[in-house]
Amino acid sequence: MPLPRPSSSCPRTSDLHQHLGDLLQTEKGADVVFEVGTQTFKAHRCVLAARSPVFSAELFCQMKESDAAAGGGIRIDDMEAHVFKALLTFVYTDSLPENLMSEDEQGVMCQHLLVAADRYNLERLKLICEHRLSKCIEASTLSTILALAEQHHCHGLKKACFNFLSSPVNLTAVLATDAFEYLNTTCPSVIKELLAKLGTR
Amino acid sequence: MPLPRPSSSCPRTSDLHQHLGDLLQTEKGADVVFEVGTQTFKAHRCVLAARSPVFSAELFCQMKESDAAAGGGIRIDDMEAHVFKALLTFVYTDSLPENLMSEDEQGVMCQHLLVAADRYNLERLKLICEHRLSKCIEASTLSTILALAEQHHCHGLKKACFNFLSSPVNLTAVLATDAFEYLNTTCPSVIKELLAKLGTR
Numbered sequence: 384m385p386l387p388r389p390s391s392s393c394p395r396t397s398d399l400h401q402h403l404g405d406l407l408q409t410e411k412g413a414d415v416v417f418e419v420g421t422q423t424f425k426a427h428r429c430v431l432a433a434r435s436p437v438f439s440a441e442l443f444c445q446m447k448e449s450d451a452a453a454g455g456g457i458r459i460d461d462m463e464a465h466v467f468k469a470l471l472t473f474v475y476t477d478s479l480p481e482n483l484m485s486e487d488e489q490g491v492m493c494q495h496l497l498v499a500a501d502r503y504n505l506e507r508l509k510l511i512c513e514h515r516l517s518k519c520i521e522a523s524t525l526s527t528i529l530a531l532a533e534q535h536h537c538h539g540l541k542k543a544c545f546n547f548l549s550s551p552v553n554l555t556a557v558l559a560t561d562a563f564e565y566l567n568t569t570c571p572s573v574i575k576e577l578l579a580k581l582g583t584r
Numbered sequence: 585m586p587l588p589r590p591s592s593s594c595p596r597t598s599d600l601h602q603h604l605g606d607l608l609q610t611e612k613g614a615d616v617v618f619e620v621g622t623q624t625f626k627a628h629r630c631v632l633a634a635r636s637p638v639f640s641a642e643l644f645c646q647m648k649e650s651d652a653a654a655g656g657g658i659r660i661d662d663m664e665a666h667v668f669k670a671l672l673t674f675v676y677t678d679s680l681p682e683n684l685m686s687e688d689e690q691g692v693m694c695q696h697l698l699v700a701a702d703r704y705n706l707e708r709l710k711l712i713c714e715h716r717l718s719k720c721i722e723a724s725t726l727s728t729i730l731a732l733a734e735q736h737h738c739h740g741l742k743k744a745c746f747n748f749l750s751s752p753v754n755l756t757a758v759l760a761t762d763a764f765e766y767l768n769t770t771c772p773s774v775i776k777e778l779l780a781k782l783g784t785r
Binding site (some may be wrong): 397398399401402403405406411412413414427428429430432433434439442476477506514575 | 598600679780
């Protein structure tokens with residue numbers, strides 16, 4: 384007769400992400416409202432504060448009790464509603480829905496999300512966006528992505544851009560794009576850095 | 585010159601558990617207080633409700649707004665403070681601290697936590713406790729664990745207990761314990777089930 388042999392595997396995987404995702408959906412106990420564009424989003428101040436030091440300061444230090452009691456929404460400018468929605472989803476579930484957008488739109492969405500992640504100091508979301516954007520580097524996107532990397536201090540992404548430009552064929556293709564002018568105007572220091580790299584190799 | 589080769593690994597692992605664990609520690613934005621024994625614990629209603637349908641009902645349906653406004657603590661009876669503390673840790677982090685207790689105490693703690701998990705309908709915590717208790721089954725603990733399994737509908741744990749008792753040596757050892765009398769008194773239906781199993785094999 385066999386001796387008892389309890390399974391050594393861990394019972395089921397963590398469901399914390401799913402539970403918090405449900406909380407965001409149901410809005411149960413929500414105590415803050417954001418107004419982004421024409422849309423409103425209800426959320427929970429303690430969850431936002433736990434995840435982002437910027438939300439923490441805004442919601443628990445700068446926000447007066449009278450503001451909270453008044454129940455007025457917090458206006459978010461310079462961000463599109465679908466970007467803020469994706470940001471909230473990440474805050475609650477630590478992941479981005481894979482079917483959030485078409486493949487073509489993913490690169491643009493990741494650019495917006497990287498800016499949002501930097502604004503709210505969501506370090507892991509920023510790394511995920513850098514990671515995804517590094518896969519989108521091609522001649523037509525290089526200048527925009529490199530400008531973003533420079534403006535938001537994404538060292539890994541900047542390195543990937545410079546690696547791309549280290550190929551003469553890629554460099555020639557990038558120089559022929561209109562976007563390169565944008566890069567030259569917005570981030571002249573990056574152009575100097577690139578010239579120095581090319582000159583000393 | 586190598587072409588850019590972005591890493592395909594995911595940037596860092598999820599930090600949601602750690603962030604919520606910090607939230608529990610710092611008590612930032614806590615809006616509910618529990619009184620357990622002589623200790624008090626501050627927590628966040630939305631997190632508790634997201635994780636446990638029982639907390640959800642107690643904190644958002646049964647609790648009157650006036651109760652919340654009054655700021656009075658919620659009294660938890662029939663549970664020791666260190667068990668409630670471990671329960672809260674699990675609710676926020678989806679894990680139990682490994683160094684919570686000595687190895688000897690783990691079995692007893694898991695018994696208490698299983699009862700607490702059943703009370704608050706924390707299915708995954710209940711499974712983890714079942715899993716750990718199934719490793720603690722021996723002649724001296726069998727009766728208590730089997731009684732718990734029966735009272736809290738833990739089918740896997742009950743099966744592990746019956747497996748243990750299917751060995752004549754183990755059965756004889758268990759029958760010689762005082763705890764078997766306790767099992768016989770509290771769960772007579774289990775004794776009948778065991779007799780039926782032994783009689784038909």
